[in-house]
Every structure is written in C-alpha cells, then in structure tokens.
Amino acid sequence: MNSNLQAQTILLVGHGSREPSGNLEIQAFADLWRGREPQRRIEVCFIEFADVLLDVGLDNAAQHGGQVVVVPLILNAAGHVKMEIPEHIEHARLRHPQIEFVYCRHLGSCEEILVILKRNLRKALHELDVPDPRNTGVIVLGRGSSDRVANGELAKMARWLYEESDHDLVDIAFTGITHPRLESVVQRQIKQEMRQIVVLPFYLFTGTLIERIRRQMSRLQSQYPQVHFALGNYLGFEDEIYRLLQQRIVEATADRQPQMMECDGCKYREFAADHGQGHHHHP
Template sequence: MTLQDTVLLVGHGSREAAGNEEIHAFAARWRARQPDWRIELCFIEFASPGLHDGLLQAARGARRVLVLPLVLNAAGHVKMEIPEAIAQARRQCPDTEFLCAAHLGACDPLLDVLQRRLRQAMNALDLPDPGSTGVVLLGRGSSDRQANGEMAKMARWLQEEGDHELVDLAFTGITWPRLERVVQRQALLGMTQIVVLPYYLFTGTLMQRIVRQVGHLRTQYPRIRFACGEHFGFEPEISGLLEQRVAELRTGLPASALPCDGCSLRAIARDLGHGHTHQHTHAEAIAA
C-alpha cells in the first residue's frame, strides 16, 4: 500500500449510536491490523461524515481512493448512491483516481462466520438433534430481488454444509416472510429448538428489535427452545474480505460483476436514455 492511496470504508450508519460506535471501533481495529495503510471512514446515512464529505476528505493528499462498501448485500445504496457520489467526487477531484470494490456479498468467508455462529447456538442449547432444530437466517430485506437472492444463497449453503434439514430465510422488513411466520411454520413441522441467525454486521435498532422479537417468541412458544446469534462485524473474516477487495483494486483484477448488472432499474434507465440514478427508481428501491 503506497502512501498515495486512501482506503475509504463506507458503512451504512444507524439511528442507534451504539451501531455507529461499533463501526468506528471496527475501523480502529483494522487500522491496527494494517498500520501502514491510510484508512478513513464515512457513512451512507444517519452518521457523519456522510458519503460525499468522506470521499472528498479521503481524496486530500491521495493519488487514489479505494472505496470499500462495508455492506453485506447490494441494493439501492450500493447500486446507486455510492456510484453517484463517486461520480460527483471525480468531477470535484479530477486529479484523484477513485476505485470502488464490490460489496461483501455471498461468499465462503461469510458462510464460515454463519457456521461458527450456528455451532455456538447449538452449544448454548446443549447440542440437540439438528434434525429437530430449525434454523432461521434473518436479514434486513430489500425491494431488490438480487439482494434477497444473496440471502437465499447463504441460507442454502448453510443447509448444504450442515446437518440441519430445515434452514429457512426471513426478513426484518421490506419483504417477506417475516420471522414470526417462519417460526410458526417450523413449529408446525415439529421443531423443538429454533436457532435465529441475524445476518447483520453491526448492532443497531434492527438488532435490538430482533432480540425483543425472540423474547416474544419464547413466550408464544414455551415448548420450543430458542437461541439467537449475534451480529458478526468483528469476526476476522470481515477484515480478510476487505483486504482481499483492496488487493483486487490495487492489482487491477476484475472484481465480481457489478451489482447493477442485470438490474431492472438500470435497464429501465438505459431505455429512457438516463443514468442509473434515484430520479428513475421507484419508492421501494429508494427505501432499500
């Protein structure tokens, strides 16, 4: 890593201060892990510095800015807001090169994290029979089918790599099914234990809501034992993935296909003769 490079972590941001503090703590740990790198941090929403200011700050004294979305799935923020902000920064800082990496995405390192979380939950339940223990992978949810599809892929991988016959997918918002409905189905199928695995990087209002929901479910289903995993932003696989993204950008290796490839929103915008911007998205896409 040359001194002319700035690595810019782009976190989502949270209405809950504890979530933003965790992202700052993650950045501090990563700086300690890579002391020769200049690592800056900004947020898409709910916290400062914002994306635009973060890009301009990262460009100061840098020949190149390596933008790393600290995001699990690609929806509106990754597909539209980050590229638009980078395009604006390029216009304002023409002497600085801006390169953007892919989001974290569905991959084996994240599967490793989920498998470890599942083992921890099974240990907490005193190692019950996996055949009678349902698993629910619980994510944010999006109006973007590709983002939801990445979640479905992770749930399928988790099932294929383990002994649990029943691994379901649920969402905390935007789309369905929700956690309560999936638990109802698993209870009807005779599950005597249910493990809820949140698919979140850091804490925040949604993680707090999940803990409350699992508490309500314990009351609703007193004969079922529940275990709830934790978010996994501080796991070493996350830092490793980001370092892989940096290496890809620095060596010029092609990252995975742009998350907009095949996106219906991009196709509509192209047909209209416009760029892939918020002005040509529907309300749900913006909400994602």
C-alpha cells in the same frame, strides 16, 4: 509507510444506523483494522444516519491526494451498492479530477461469510446444550430489500448452510421490505415439529434492527414456551471480514486499467439513468 500505500486512502463505507452503537462499532472496526495495518490510511463514512456521509467522506479522503479506494462494508448488492455509492463517486470525480477513485466490490455471500454463520450456529447450539439438529430449526434472518438479487443472496447462504449441516430445516426470513417475516417462519417451523429454533442474524454490526430482533425473540419465547430459542451473533469483527476486505481491495487495485464498476452494466441502473431517476432510500 510503503510508497504505494502512502498514496492510497481506504474509505470504508458503512450503511449507518439510527442506533449510535451501530456506527460506533464500525468506527471501532476501522480502529482495529488500523491497528492491524498501521501503514494503511483508513477513513470512515456512512450512507445515512451519521455525521460523516458519503460526499464529505469522499472529499475528506481526496484531500490526501493519490488514490481513494472506496470499500463498501455491506453484505449484499442492492440499491446502495449498485446506484447510490457509484453516483456519489461520479460526482466526487468531477470535484476532484486529479484523484483516482476506485470502487471495490461489496462483501457478498461467499465462503468466508458461510464460515462465520457456521461458527455462530455452533455457538448458539451450545447455548441450547447441543440438541438434535433434526428437530432444531435454523432461520437466517436478513434485512430485506426491494432488490430480488440481494434477497436471493440470503437464500444462497441458507442453502449452503443446509448443505453443510444436519438440520432438516434451514429457512430464511427478513426484518422488513419483503417476506417472509420472522414470526411467520417460526410458526411454520413449529408446525413442522421443531423443538428448538436458532435465529442467525445476517447483519454485520448492531443497530436498531438488531435491537428489534432481540425484542422479537423475547416475544416469541413467551408465545411459544414449549420451544427453546437461541439468537446467534451478528457477523461483527471476525477475521474473515478483514480478509474479505483485503481481497476486495486487491481485486479492485491490481489492474490499474480503468475498471467497469459492478453497477455500470446493471440494466436497472441504465433504466434509472435514462428516466432521470436516482436512488431513493425507503426505510
């Protein structure tokens, strides 16, 4: 093993799901990554709904010594990325002062993610026998957050998808926390004479929300039998995700000078710290 990699542990942080298959997919993703790069030490933990949570994951990774590179397997920067993970890292630094903890950027809304969305859209259109895009609506469906910046990232991806396609309508919807919801956007697109509608989940892996989306799609098809629906894949194990993770690790570790974490200058986090507030997860 390369001496630099030998002193480095990658800690992959997944969100965690009440649906066990979601957590198992992240474990499988890590196994595939180990297969691609057997010289790397890769461990996994979760923010919630799992056996190995952040503190345990950080402590386990610290046992190897050297450097722990914390890699959030998360698309958008909301409370988990801006506040919760950094807080746990700060506590881990106190518990393990001899360890260098490095925090990577989240995946983000970027060209690599756009490539996957475009690929998933093409596959879904083939399921519909390649209809006219001008009367085929597209809905990019995200998790939803109380953080407006995170919600804006979804809108950015939808706009980029619109710019690089021939679809007259590319909208966004959310499964919770904020609006609009999927049913409302479907209704709006049908009123605008969309004959087919493709829903693209803006999710990395399966879980309870993906299962809920499938049930929603079944109900929508029954409610609007005159419209053809297709549900695209979630982002999953695509090569672009691996490349993004590698890029984030290089960005975080190339400069060995102490780095400002993405959340360190966040006014929201400064306000929370001044008022004694930590991160609270709302389902």
